[in-house]
Amino acid sequence: MTTLVTGATGNTGRHIVAELVRRGEAVRALTRDPAAAAGRLPAGVELVPGTHTAPAGLDAALAGATRLHITVTAGLAEVGPELVRRAVDAGVRRITVLWGGGVGPVEQAVAESGVEWTRLEPQEFMSNTLGWAESVRTEGVVREPYDFPSALVHEADIAAVAAAALLDDEHAGRAYNLTGPESLTPRERITILSRVTGRAIDFVPITHELALDRLIATGVSRADAEYVVGWYATPTSDSTTVVDTVERITGRPARTFAQWAAEHADRFRERPVPPPGGSGVRR
Numbered sequence: 001m002t003t004l005v006t007g008a009t010g011n012t013g014r015h016i017v018a019e020l021v022r023r024g025e026a027v028r029a030l031t032r033d034p035a036a037a038a039g040r041l042p043a044g045v046e047l048v049p050g051t052h053t054a055p056a057g058l059d060a061a062l063a064g065a066t067r068l069h070i071t072v073t074a075g076l077a078e079v080g081p082e083l084v085r086r087a088v089d090a091g092v093r094r095i096t097v098l099w100g101g102g103v104g105p106v107e108q109a110v111a112e113s114g115v116e117w118t119r120l121e122p123q124e125f126m127s128n129t130l131g132w133a134e135s136v137r138t139e140g141v142v143r144e145p146y147d148f149p150s151a152l153v154h155e156a157d158i159a160a161v162a163a164a165a166l167l168d169d170e171h172a173g174r175a176y177n178l179t180g181p182e183s184l185t186p187r188e189r190i191t192i193l194s195r196v197t198g199r200a201i202d203f204v205p206i207t208h209e210l211a212l213d214r215l216i217a218t219g220v221s222r223a224d225a226e227y228v229v230g231w232y233a234t235p236t237s238d239s240t241t242v243v244d245t246v247e248r249i250t251g252r253p254a255r256t257f258a259q260w261a262a263e264h265a266d267r268f269r270e271r272p273v274p275p276p277g278g279s280g281v282r283r
Helices: 013-022 080-090 105-111 126-139 155-167 186-197 208-216 222-233 245-250 257-263
Strands: 002-005 026-031 046-049 065-071 094-098 116-122 141-144 174-178 202-205
Touching (some): 002 013, 013 026, 013 065, 013 155, 094 155, 105 116, 116 155, 126 141, 126 257, 141 186, 155 174, 174 245, 186 202, 186 257, 208 222
Parallel strands (some): 002 065, 026 046, 065 094, 116 174, 141 202
């Protein structure tokens, strides 16, 4: 049986592809640029062009697939129900959906699809920390408006749960809240980053409005920026409370933030400056 993974080169998608391959499954990876994806995904994965936000063009990608993973992203709310309908019509019989932070049109369509489904509800991704990488590399600082704890979860653990839900039979009709093994404040994460990178990193508080402006400058709408910054301003109990879902489903402890930081340490280290007059490469 073949599993079609949407967003196959994204934060979680690439981990889901890798986990399914590790378990010996046939995987079809949906990507806008198959040539670029070829170097980022395991050998043997079938690469198909397309995007889940344009479901009308996915008949070939869905043909023969019996399982589907959907990552809810910007722009999917309007067309996601069509994607689900086309998938079911094509013969997909099991769907996992990585929610967009709430039960919206896509999540609802999956739940009402008539096939087996599992909804993944992770709290904050550890990869959000990569938003600090540039300021850490160039200035040795992290600027954030709040210092509240967050039960961050490793993207590979989200993927491990997704793979289990796609392949095993006991997860149908379930919604899984996913966290890591600890709830950490930004200052606590900075301490861990400092230790694994071997450099001092300072926490610099900024205002709520400056945090909004920073997001909007990246192209995020004001409404979305207010949602994101507001989430940090008034965290829910789910976002700060550790649960053992990852360990219960995968049979091993959830990965720690220290593990994630060690994996990505080079992204936060100061880059050497080449000598004047050349690239610094000896020929």
